[in-house]
């Protein structure tokens with residue numbers, strides 16, 4: 473039987489920022505996953521965003537296909553992505569919708585795609601409000617992480633210049649299972665700095681705390697009402713020379729409709745991520761060479777989607 477994991481709970485409303493930063497650091501070192509409560513995103517807004525997300529995925533397929541992913545914004549149909557190309561599954565059984573930065577950095581083109589107002593009035597407005605609210609919580613967390621590493625509080629904003637992506641996810645409960653391996657989302661770690669995840673409470677998320685050990689041991693991550701699940705991504709692992717863990721996770725089908733919203737705080741695509749001076753020494757040299765976020769994403773998307 474799959475065990476459930478007890479993750480640390482971080483209270484973002486605590487006035488003791490140093491203690492909060494220390495607790496976040498411990499969670500990032502030990503598991504790479506934690507809950508965040510009192511995060512400032514209104515429950516009512518989260519509820520509305522889930523409601524709008526549900527309406528979008530309930531549209532007929534040809535409506536959704538009009539917004540097919542372009543420039544990493546828009547709709548990805550069932551099996552379009554395979555997060556673990558080494559798995560025996562033929563693609564992840566989920567649908568998703570990507571929303572990128574609301575103001576593009578170069579101030580020119582706006583690449584996001586939106587369902588038409590005639591079909592889903594107030595959809596865009598709700599998603600933009602949710603995006604902005606979670607981004608603000610994400611920035612608070614990045615500042616606390618910087619403090620926990622004795623860096624300038626704005627280090628990740630200055631060097632990473634976050635380029636967040638909101639991904640709405642839908643795992644249909646009635647996916648027909650055969651003997652074939654089937655995953656909602658196959659095993660992966662996230663690519664950026666941190667991810668803030670909300671779900672409708674239907675189980676399925678599992679983590680593997682030791683990615684070097686075979687066979688892999690998976691543990692369930694229980695839903696906590698009102699909390700975000702936050703996890704560390706690959707770029708944070710690289711910056712910290714593996715002090716912080718970009719933990720492997722996956723979503724298993726449960727027979728019920730699971731909706732989730734993942735908010736990826738990625739560094740911008742021009743950002744070069746290299747080991748922080750405080751995280752390496754002569755006896756502990758950098759484990760990874762410097763890497764450009766854009767190149768890293770391109771390679772990950774090529775492997776998981778077959779295209780960029």
Ligand SMILES: O=C(O)CCC(=O)C(=O)O
Nearest residue numbers: 641657662677723732734
């Ligand atoms: O839907 C979930 O619970 C997790 C999604 C996820 O891990 C991802 O999209 O990277």
Ligand SMILES: [Fe+2]
Nearest residue numbers: 660661662721
């Ligand atoms: Fe993930």
